[in-house]
Amino acid sequence: MRAGIRRGLPFGAAVFAIAVSYGVLARPVMGTVAPIVMSVIVFSGAAQFGSLAIISAGGTTGAAIAAGVLLNARYLAMGLALAPSLRGRALSRAAFGMTVVDSSWAAASSEGGRFDPWFMVGMTVPQYPGWVLGTVVGVLAGKALGNPNALGLDALFPAFFVALLFEEVRGRRRVAAAGGGAGIALAMTPLVPAGLPILAAAIAAAAASRMRS
């Protein structure tokens, strides 16, 4: 778990900065308390930014909820992948399952389809307070900070995922899975609601698993 925490510290800092930008953008639309509560109980950048975009554009409640659910649909696949590595009672499996976030889940994935659950927990530990505190700062200091995208904060997440990808992708099959996943996601983005292209990238993992290593 300690190794996970150490690994998670820079992610906690980045997640903090991204949450500040969420707080800044959410405050005029959702008020002061709601964005903070949402960060505490939803804890998901994708669902929070996605639903905020729809609420800001005057979309319906149903549309905001549907977008958030689709954006997080990948958690279903990630949870199924993680499940065989979780032993123990239902309550303990649920507790581990709650700590799944993209970066921690991906970094905890190892050879033979196994996951290191404690590494994942450790990596999420700095990210949760980072997300909540960042939202508080963004909501409270929003007016002073101006437009968060002027600081390039929206490039933080993809840059972090590139860094994880560099560590994860070793060998032909993983290169094929990554290339195929990127291609599927790009091709499907204009065709289906946001969130589904990422889930559909799993097809590339299935196809690449049939290659010889």
Add this chain to the structure above:
Amino acid sequence: MSAIWVTIIALAVATTALKLAGPLLLGGRDLPAAAIGVIELLASALLAALVVVETFGKGRSLTLDARALGVAFAAVVLARRAPMIVAVIGAAVVTALARALG
């Protein structure tokens, strides 16, 4: 209850359900070898998809903007074995500079 609070509570419940379905329904069970082969490659596929969607996505369309320069910078310095934090902060700085100049 206002629409915003309904959205928050619904997404909290849905996100929890999506995260817990796997661990609760098939936790600890061994999967067939074919499924394990797919799971092993899932992180590569999903990470790559997240990279392209967060770099080029704008709602349901694709766009080429300052983010692409920032992420390209990160990829180049990572390929040259720079530490992750340099790549990530550099990505934000390059993106911010490109916006300021562009």
